[in-house]
Structures are given as C-alpha cells and as structure tokens.
Amino acid sequence: MIRRSSGMRAVASRVTCVGLVAAPLLFAPAASEIALGQPFQSASALSPLVSGIAKQPLMVQVDHLLQAMAFVGRPIADADRDALYKAGQLPDDQAVAALQQILDRYAIARVDIDPLRKVTVLPVTGSAEGLTKDGWTTFLVKISNRAGATDALDVDSPQAAMPYDFTRMQVERSVYDDQFTDVMLEHVFHTGVTWGTWGGGYPYKQPPQPEQTGVWPQHGDLSFVPTKDRWAAVSLFQGAPMQKTLSGFPLEYAILQVYSRDEGLKSMTMSFNVGSLRSSGTGSAPYAPGNPGMRGEAQFSFNVAKAVPVTLRVLDENGQPTAARFTIRDKLGRVYPYRSKRYVPDLFFQNQIYRYDGETVDLPAGEYTVETGRGPQYEKYSRTITVKADAPSTETFKYRRWVNPRALGYQSLDKHVHTAGCLHYNDPTYGIEPKDMLRYSTGEDLDVADILIWGPNWYYQKAKYFTGQPDPISTPNNVVTHNLEVSQFPSSAGGHTSGHGIRDIDYPGAKKIEDWPSYTLPVLKWMQSQGALSSYTHSGFGLDVQSADLPNYITPPMDSIGANEYIMTVAHGATDLLGVGNTNFISELNIWYHTLNAGYRAQIAGETDWPCINGENVGRGRSYAKIPNPQAAVTYQGILDSIDAGDSYVSDGRSHLMNFKVNGDLPSRKVGGEIKLPAGSTVTVTADVTALLQDEPETIEVLGSSYPMETQATVYHPMPEPRKQRISELPVTGVSWRNIPWWHIERARIGDTRNVLLEVVVNGKPAASKQIVADGEIRPVEFNIPIEQSSWIALRILGASHTNPAFVLVDKKPIRGSKASVEWMIRALQQAYEVKRNGWRPEDYDEATAAYDYAYQSFKKILHETSAP
16 A cells, blocks of 8 residues: 655656556646537547447447437537437447547547556646636546456545545544534545545644643644635536446446636646555545555646626615625536545535625536525525626526514524534634624624634634623624633533623633533533523433423433533522424423423523534524514523513424413513412413414425444444425434534424424423414414413423413412422433443532532422422
8 A cells, every 4th residue: 555645746657566656747727518529639639549349339329429418508519419420330340449539539548558457647738628616517537348357436536525624523424413514425525545645644623722732642734735725626427317336337437527626827737546445544544445556646737717707686675785605616516615635714514605795606607506594584585697708797686585584573583503613624714703603694694603612722812812801893783792702621420511791601610621620510610600690512412212292201411511400500509591493302402491381591592503513504503582672682691581580482493483471461480580370370472473484384405324433443434315395204312413403493293284383381392272374474372271270381392382481379389390300300310420431530429419419409309398289
C-alpha cells in the first residue's frame, strides 16, 4: 500500500504501480452546458482503436450513451448522431472503428485495463471543452478493458475532497447520524488510499486552543491538498440506462461529469478506480480499495469560464426587503451551489442557501427549479427560472405569511444553536460567525437565535464572542446572542446543561474545562446565581423506553446526555427549563409530567441543537413567548422573562396555542400566582389555536440504520437507498435520534384528513379534546374542566405544540397529582445514581451523593403526602 506524504505532490509524467501519469493538458473554456452537441478534436491518446470485437454489444452501448447524454443535458451533435447510426450499418470491423472515431471526439481520457488488471489513464491531446464556474460539464471516458473486468468503476480526485477539515468528534457524530449521507452519495468522501477524504487519515483537524490539550486524540489531516485547492467535484453518471459496473466487454464508454467552484486556470489529478471498496484498513485509513493496484491517475488542467450572476429580490408580505432560503436544482435534481464546495455563508450540509434582498447567486446557463420560503410561518412555493449565458438577470420573490405570531404578541426563540462544532468545520474557519447566524435566523423568520458556546472551540469562541449581551450585529427584528452549553465538560455525562442570560461564562475557580464540576447541580446553581435561566438540553436522551404511552411508568435507562440528572436537580429547585423539540417527545414530556405531578414547576423551551442533532435549519424547535407590546422590538431578555413567568408555548412553528388562559388568567409559574379554587370547582380553559397542514401528507426520505463509528476501526457498508415515508407514520420509540423531525405538525395528522387533536391536559392526562382543522385559520376554543384536586393544566397538540402549564390550587393544597408519578421518580432517581456516580470525581463524590439523597428524601415526603393514584 502506498502512503502519500504531507504537502503538495509534485505532478510530473511518470509511471507508478498505480498506472501511467501523463503530461499536463490544457483544455479551452466552455461556453456553458446550455451550448451542447459540439464534439471535441480528434485525440491521439485515444489511439490505437480497439479492434477485433463484435459491433452488436457496442451498438447497444451507443444507444444507452445517446439516451444518457441527452438526459444529463449534453446530447451528441445531430450530425454525429446520424453518423453513428450509419456506422452501425457497416461490417463489424469497419463499424467498430467508425463508432470509436465519432465517440472519441467527445472523450476527455482513455482508461486502459491491461490483462494483468493494471490501470493506465491517458488524457486526450489537442483542445477540448473546458468548464464553467459553479456548473457541471460532461465528457466521455473511453475504456479499453483488456482484462475483461466487471468490477465497479469510480473516479476520484484530491481536488474533489471536501474543502474544509473537521474535528474528530464532528466526524464521528455526523457519520453516526448519517448527516453526511447526501454528500457521500455525491462522491465527496472519495474513499481511496491515496486521495480520499478518509484515505491517509481521518478528516480531523483540531485547531490550536489555549490551555486545551488531550481533548481529542491526534490523527492525520489533509495537508497534502490544502483546503483552498479543493476546487472540483467529479462524478460518473451511472443512472439508467448506464451501469455502475464494467460490462467486461473489451470496449466501452463512461460518462464523466466535472464541477468547478472557481474560475480561471485550474489543475487537478483524476484517478480512475476499478474495484469496489473493501474494509481493509483500520486506524487512520479505515476505507481502502480491495486492490490498490487497480487505479490509474493523470493530471488535467482547465480554463474555467465565469458563471452568470443572478440577483435575488427578497420581499416580505409588506414588500419590505428581508432574507429567505433558496434551494436551487437543475433538471437532474442537482443542488446549486454544489454542496461540497460551499463556503460560509453557504453550508455544505444543507440543500438551501440564504440570501438577503439584492444579493446574488452564481449559476451556469440553464433552467432551474427554485424552492423558497421563510420558515414555518410562511407559505413555501417554487418556480422555474432560466439563466442565459453572459446575461446577468434579476429574479423577484415575494412571500406570504399564513400566521404572524409577532403581530399577535408572541416572539420566537430557538434556545440551542451552535456556530462551532458538529457539522461546522475548523478549516478554513473555526465555525461560522454571528453575522451568519443572523442571516439564517432572518431567513427562517426566527426572532432570537441563542448561540451556545460549548466544548469544540471553547476557548476561541468565548474569548472572541461572549459579552453577556446580545451580539451587536442584532437588529430590532432579529437577535443573536451567546450563552453556554456545558457539553464535553466533566459534568456532561449527567446531562448537557445550558445557561440563558448568563453574565459570566467561566465557572468560579476553573481555568480550563477539566476544572469544572463533574455533576450538574453546582453548574445549574451557578447559572441561577447570575440571574440566568438554567436548563437541560436535548432532554429526551437517556429517557427513551419502549412505550408511546404518556405518561408511562417504565424506568428509563438514564444513560445519556439529556435531562438525566434533572430527576435530582429538580428537587433542589435548580432547573428552570427543559429543552424540548429535538428528541423523542414522549421521553421529553414524560419526565416533565411526572415532576409537575409532584408539584415542581420547571418549564419547557424549544430548541434545535443545530447543526448537531439536526443540520437542516435553525428554528425547528421554538419557544413562543407572550410580549405585552406586539409593536416592541425583539429583546432576548424580554423573551426570557416571559418564559420564566410561565406564559409561553413550544412549537415547530406550524401550530400555535396562543392566549392560553384558565378562568381568564394567564398561566403563572411564580409561587403565589396560582389560580385558587374551592373544592368541586369547574374551570374554563380558553385559547386561540391555529395549525397548518398541506392537503397531501408530507413525506421525508428515511435512510437505513445508523452507522456505528468506532475509534480505531470502521467497517464499510454501502450507503442505503433512501425511501419516502410519511412523517405521521414515523416511529416514536426505539429509533435512532438522527434527523427525524420529532416535533412536527404532521405527527398530529389524523389519518388522511387535515385535522389534528387539541387536548386539555390535567395532571398529565387528557381531560378534554376536540379536533381542529389545520387550515391556517385562527379559532377560539373553550373547554369547561372539572377540577377535584390541586392540578396543573396545559394545552397540547401532541408531537407538534405544547403550552407551559397553569397551576390551580384547590383549598390551598400543593399539587400532588399522582402517587404513581412519585414512585416513578424515586425509581428513576435510583437508576440515575447508579449510572452517573461512576463519572464523578473523587472530590465531588460525597457532595453529589448527598444531593441525590436530598432528592430521595424529598420524593419520599411527597409520596407520603400524595393520595391520588
């Protein structure tokens, strides 16, 4: 096996064990893929012609080539098409020669597989079509298969690797989550020994961080091709009627497509690989071809022509300039700009890009479908645009709301987004900047994006961005701010915690991450001591059980990073919020319901954990907080105050539970703010409710099982084919956490109707319900609910939206909703103690044990006070 050293490789004409490398060749620039059908010059590298074969199999392949070339937008010239069919009428030897002479004029290279299966790549000579920036150009590749190989054929290039590097954690989490799947399918990983993004080392590159050592084991990087030089993408078109494997026939042609991110003179090395991937590598090269000798490579140079700038006018419902998301595809479904070659603000792990009014996107000439929208509160739509060569144009997009929470007195918050780590890269930049987050949140009509600084790039991010105030880039309508997630810290095994509205980001006495406490209670108390709201994030992790009942009484494993130690810290009054919206909603709500039944008063708040749990977009989980003055500018503190007070709801943005009241009073979390009633009373529950479902049930593409990623060895499995599945039919329990939309209005769809079920929840169980038509109309609702004991009351559309509760005290007694809930809490507390204590430092052990014991004694007391089953 050949290992390449770091640094740029010298490219010269030479012979190696992987094949012949020919001298560089310069291609002339192309007009664009819209100007099709012109053949290339005759090429001596494609000679001698293959002879002594039957014409019939070649004619079948010619027919497939003509169909495929037309399909990809590069049809053979009419004159050459006629000549091909005329050549087919000649005797075998003459026909085979004539067919080659015509097809060779469209070829960029010849791949020769000799009888010993050695692969040689020879570029053509003379002028040929070049490339267009941000576009795909199609070529033929002539294959002389003297070995009769029937293996898979693939193409690779170091310049086609992803143009950024990642931390080890980013890759492990992302591959496990299938976040890279689409990019993998676009041949971005290029999994070869010599050049692959995986080959020669994991694509991990931890940037230098002051005082941080030993966080990630060291691995190789991709320094042999600097990120700025990864300008291309290469792919063989192998869709029908073409095949993914060689036919074994001595002569055939493949269709090669080359993409360029840049313009001007560019050079690349392309290798053609014969043979499928095998799991023959471990450690720094887990993926390797089964036979490294079946590879040939050569250097190619291109003069890349400019693309066409398209200006986007982006106007909201009032005709005012704003930002929006755009997903641009050609007729083959390919996304533009090409995902793997994007730089901030365009992100490789999303199909869409975001543009402010008046900004541009560069496109090659052609026809495109543009899907666009501004988040879940706006209607989505699509239309076709045509881009003409050398003719800059302007396209205007106007957006329509179906609901306007701001005008109705509610401002939105996603309390958990990141600008570093997970799917973000570390090279060429350490993540993204606040201005980029402002762009994305504006494009999704999200009022506040709470950026949580955490383990990856911790020292760099907090030094550069944390001030304890919203970022100066914020506007009156959209705010970005920086706070803290305690993730990849000593206490993380007890559950990831976050502080919202913190003034100081450094734990007292801690000079580095390793100095922080090893359990969550002191961290949460420290957050509260600053006047901040303390929270657990992605609460459902570690709480999943095999039941969709709500509530259920199965003891959870308590073995992950969700609201696990919440079962202890809630007894200390140290937890203000549970972050929900991005994990199993049964697990999220079940622990919350049980603790509410015991009289505790934590609130729920919406979050996405973008781009870790989900890389699609920010604002998938949102809190909507009641603001007294609907005309007021957006303020982060105002939203926090409203959530803390109790008047808010969580939603995916496609359903809204506004103006929730009990007996005309808004819900209040504060002690003394309860609704006080005598025994045997009935309360009136009112709200303004709206939701929107499309006529047809929405589907998503679901992949197969997740891919386990081990530290030192990885087994390669072919990527599964995606399948479409209704969101309403997705399972809730027993499935991976990757990218499934947990909170989504489709989860609540009743059959094939547009109806959803609105429920009044009293002490964790539905007390009344009615079906609501999810047509976007705002409807007032009213329920009369008998109350026999002190209770908490909330509204929900299960799986889509949920209010925070109102608290009702009957005869001034505390809420003691369910003996079974308190018994569940005691079992869950004992389980958490057994699982979590192994991760505590010796110096923290006694205090942590005492904290658990305090919670246990508190729960036993509440159990004694509870009579309701």
